[in-house]
Amino acid sequence: MQTSRINRTYAVAAFDVAMAAVSFAVALLLRRGVENFWHESSGFFIEGILAFSVISVIVFWRMRIYRGFWRYTSSRDVTKIASAAGIVVLIFVALLFVVTRLEAYPRSALPINFLVLAALLGGPRILYRSLMERGLAGFFQRANGEHRVPVLLLGAGDEADLFIRSSLSGSAVNYRVVGLVDDDSAKIDRHIHGVRVYGPAHNLVEIVRALKRRGTQPQRLILTSDSFDPERRREILDAAEGLAMPFSRLPRMTDFRSGESGDIDIRPVAIEDLLGRPQAALDGKEMAALIRERRVCVTGAGGSIGSELCRQIAAHGPAHMTLVDNSEFNLYSIDMELAESHPAISRDMVLGDVRDTGRLNSTFDHARPQLVFHAAALKHVHMVEANPNEGVLTNVLGTRNVADCCVAHGVAVMVLISSDKAVNPTNVMGATKRIAESYCQALGHSLAAEAEVHTRLVTVRFGNVLASSGSVVPLFQRQIAAGGPVTVTDPKVSRYFMTTREAVQLVLQASALGARGKGGEIFVLDMGAPVLIKDLASQMIRLAGLTPGKNIAIEYTGLRPGEKMAEELFHDKEPLSDTSVAGLQRATSRPADLAALRQQIERLCGAAAARDSAATLAEVGAIVPEFRAQTRNSDTGASRRAAQ
Numbered sequence: 001m002q003t004s005r006i007n008r009t010y011a012v013a014a015f016d017v018a019m020a021a022v023s024f025a026v027a028l029l030l031r032r033g034v035e036n037f038w039h040e041s042s043g044f045f046i047e048g049i050l051a052f053s054v055i056s057v058i059v060f061w062r063m064r065i066y067r068g069f070w071r072y073t074s075s076r077d078v079t080k081i082a083s084a085a086g087i088v089v090l091i092f093v094a095l096l097f098v099v100t101r102l103e104a105y106p107r108s109a110l111p112i113n114f115l116v117l118a119a120l121l122g123g124p125r126i127l128y129r130s131l132m133e134r135g136l137a138g139f140f141q142r143a144n145g146e147h148r149v150p151v152l153l154l155g156a157g158d159e160a161d162l163f164i165r166s167s168l169s170g171s172a173v174n175y176r177v178v179g180l181v182d183d184d185s186a187k188i189d190r191h192i193h194g195v196r197v198y199g200p201a202h203n204l205v206e207i208v209r210a211l212k213r214r215g216t217q218p219q220r221l222i223l224t225s226d227s228f229d230p231e232r233r234r235e236i237l238d239a240a241e242g243l244a245m246p247f248s249r250l251p252r253m254t255d256f257r258s259g260e261s262g263d264i265d266i267r268p269v270a271i272e273d274l275l276g277r278p279q280a281a282l283d284g285k286e287m288a289a290l291i292r293e294r295r296v297c298v299t300g301a302g303g304s305i306g307s308e309l310c311r312q313i314a315a316h317g318p319a320h321m322t323l324v325d326n327s328e329f330n331l332y333s334i335d336m337e338l339a340e341s342h343p344a345i346s347r348d349m350v351l352g353d354v355r356d357t358g359r360l361n362s363t364f365d366h367a368r369p370q371l372v373f374h375a376a377a378l379k380h381v382h383m384v385e386a387n388p389n390e391g392v393l394t395n396v397l398g399t400r401n402v403a404d405c406c407v408a409h410g411v412a413v414m415v416l417i418s419s420d421k422a423v424n425p426t427n428v429m430g431a432t433k434r435i436a437e438s439y440c441q442a443l444g445h446s447l448a449a450e451a452e453v454h455t456r457l458v459t460v461r462f463g464n465v466l467a468s469s470g471s472v473v474p475l476f477q478r479q480i481a482a483g484g485p486v487t488v489t490d491p492k493v494s495r496y497f498m499t500t501r502e503a504v505q506l507v508l509q510a511s512a513l514g515a516r517g518k519g520g521e522i523f524v525l526d527m528g529a530p531v532l533i534k535d536l537a538s539q540m541i542r543l544a545g546l547t548p549g550k551n552i553a554i555e556y557t558g559l560r561p562g563e564k565m566a567e568e569l570f571h572d573k574e575p576l577s578d579t580s581v582a583g584l585q586r587a588t589s590r591p592a593d594l595a596a597l598r599q600q601i602e603r604l605c606g607a608a609a610a611r612d613s614a615a616t617l618a619e620v621g622a623i624v625p626e627f628r629a630q631t632r633n634s635d636t637g638a639s640r641r642a643a644q
Contacts, residue, residue: 013066019120020056020088024049027113031106052092052113059088065121078122085117151175152208152218154236156182156190156197159224164193178216181207183232201232204239223249234539241542287508290371290413290515291316297369298323299354299402300376302330304465305417308504309373310334314342321347322367324354324376354398357405364409372414373507374402377433379419384429385561388616392608395432400439400601407447407455415511416440418461418522420496423568424626427561431620431627435601437461437522438623441589442597444520458514459522459589463496463530463567465503472533476540484552486537489559494530494566509581522587523579530566597623 060066063084065077089110153160164177180197181204182188188199198207204221211217221240223233240247296313300306301323307330310323321338325331328351335349348367352359354376377395378384384391399416406414418437421430437459444457464472479486498506502525510523538548546552559565571590579586600623607615621627 009066013060015124016060016066016121017053017056020060020117021049021053023113023117023120024052026116027109028106030112030116031109051095052088055091055095056088059084059091063087077125081122081125082118085114085121088117089114149175149220150178150216150218151220151222152211153177153180153222153224154182154201155224156180156184156187156192157224161192163222163224164195175220178218179207179211201236204236205243208243208245219245221245221247223247237539237542241547247543286512287312287505288316290512291318291508293317293319294370295320295368296322297364297367297372299325299372299374299398301325302327302334303375304500305503305507306373306375307334307337308500309375309507310338311341312501312504312508313373314338314345318345320367321345322350322363322369323347324350324352324360324363326351326353326376354402355393357401360401360405361408364405364411368409370412371511372402372406372411373417373511374399374414375417376402377417379429381421381427381429381563382560384432385427388428388613388620389608389611391428391432392604392616392620395429396435396439396601397605397608399436403440403443403457406457407443411455413511413515414440414455414457415507415514416457416459417507418459420461420463420567421564422461423571425624426564426627428617428620431624434624434627435604435620438590438592439597439601441520441522442591442594444518445589445591446594448518448520456514456517457520458510458517459520460507460510461522461524461587462498462503462506465498465500472536473540476537480541480544480546480552485555486541486552487555487557488534488537489557489563490565491532491534491556492565493533493559493563495533496530496567497536498525506584509584513579513581513584513586520589520591522589524585524587 063080065081065084092113093110153163160180163175177195180192180195181199181201182197183200185199187197190197198210208218221236223236237247291313296318298306298309298313298321301310302325306323306325310321313321323331323334325334331349331351335347338345338347350359350363350367352363354360354374376398378387378391384395403414403416405411416436419430419433421427422433422437423430425431425434440457440459447455447457476486506523506525510521513523514521534554537554541548541552541554544552548554571587573590600619604616604619604623607619
């Protein structure tokens with residue numbers, strides 16, 4: 001195999017040098033004509049062609065133009081060939097000037113020589129690629145067309161180009177592109193690799209019917225681009241449902257891969273593709289600058305948000321990572337993942353609970369973190385409703401412990417990951433998150449007044465995270481897989497949604513802004529309009545290729561204890577201001593008196609530690625006046641409404 005590769009390299013190199021010699025002769029022939037060619041060139045031709053060939057050997061070897069794969073010749077390869085041809089001609093001119101003062105060779109032949117050489121080197125390469133893609137491969141595609149799935153691509157961009165070229169690369173590929181659809185009027189009626197672009201997308205049904213009449217009816221719709229906004233994607237989903245056609249999408253261009261069978265790896269359209277707003281694009285450079293070569297600690301590192309934090313932090317090259325979690329399995333899982341994806345990054349795995357002050361202090365003593373992301377929390381509303389004492393001990397006591405450790409050990413920035421449920425809370429989880437926010441804000445403002453203390457405490461608040469543990473998305477997926485019904489508490493219930501990637505980028509962006517701030521800030525991503533849960537359920541059923549109400553029923557079960565009809569991102573007493581990052585807003589915090597708040601938290605945590613649920617809920621209501629608690633006989637007992 002090695003010998004074969006070497007032989008091919010020598011053959012290509014010999015071909016290129018031969019083309020150089022031919023170009024020299026052709027240039028003279030074109031310049032002097034057939035009748036005068038040999039008469040005027042005989043005294044110089046042999047020496048000239050030898051000199052030109054030797055120069056070509058040297059230049060081609062230095063520029064390695066013979067190393068490229070003809071099968072994958074690109075515009076970059078053509079540019080490189082043209083550059084090599086130009087350099088050869090220039091060196092030859094310089095040599096002629098030194099030897100003959102340009103008297104033996106017609107000067108007008110020099111640009112001709114350049115053009116002929118570039119054509120003879122680049123032309124065969126381009127022709128070979130064309131034959132492979134449109135000739136031989138096209139032959140295989142036509143011969144095996146009955147075994148290929150005809151598909152219609154949505155989006156006529158780079159991803160579509162890559163997909164079509166992949167589909168033409170051999171007989172094992174399972175897809176045959178019969179058309180493209182795009183909203184860009186400049187692209188409509190043009191062709192990509194011989195495949196026509198139709199449009200606009202709202203005429204999708206008519207386009208499919210026209211293709212059917214021509215005998216090329218597509219059997220699958222594939223989204224190739226993010227150029228279609230979520231509203232248009234939902235329209236396409238409606239059309240696909242009406243046409244009884246599967247609706248899929250391509251992965252990112254960097255994720256194209258083939259298995260042994262040659263199948264292109266497409267995936268179903270995910271629910272995040274249908275969000276009612278474009279996903280936020282934050283400042284990655286500022287995030288990277290904050291994290292690079294810093295020592296970072298993540299609490300709750302094995303959870304949905306914590307594990308994604310670890311992935312994105314690792315991608316920015318920290319000096320060291322300390323991952324804290326009280327779940328052995330979750331900690332093991334993220335450790336194994338980072339060991340595979342970022343083996344060079346130094347890290348410690350700490351199996352411990354944020355409730356344990358001693359464990360936290362010893363961890364900080366050893367790790368010396370500069371940035372701390374506090375993601376450890378109990379976040380499932382109904383679980384914390386049934387277990388308010390545990391919610392207080394983790395969400396309130398745990399946050400206080402982490403914040404105090406950050407100050408004691410000189411951490412530069414601590415970021416508290418909070419929730420929209422902390423605004424006007426109606427459940428224990430939201431109320432505990434509000435208390436955690438209050439403590440970090442009060443502590444942050446207190447530290448800002450002390451010039452010698454430089455720890456900044458930042459709060460990040462966002463809505464529901466798609467596909468996170470406890471999200472309705474995994475629940476709906478399980479219910480759909482089981483044949484239904486899909487359960488929704490109320491047809492009017494709405495929530496803000498964001499992807500896990502967005503949530504973590506928000507956390508990192510907030511930490512970067514908070515590092516320059518005074519401390520105590522609240523950052524919230526502009527999440528657009530809230531989404532009705534019943535609409536989310538309907539879209540997920542349809543993405544599964546089923547019909548809501550026909551194949552899968554949607555049942556309404558009534559609001560659960562502590563559940564809001566609609567969530568809020570800001571309190572009325574938290575004025576908003578813009579930040580330097582589009583889509584990211586800053587809320588003015590409501591700092592409490594730190595000394596008084598500490599006393600209240602001591603009483604609250606004392607009641608929780610004593611497992612006195614009634615006293616715990618009373619203390620929560622005293623700290624968060626807007627909370628309307630639910631008193632219980634025990635952590636697992638039934639509840640009744642009690643005004644505070």
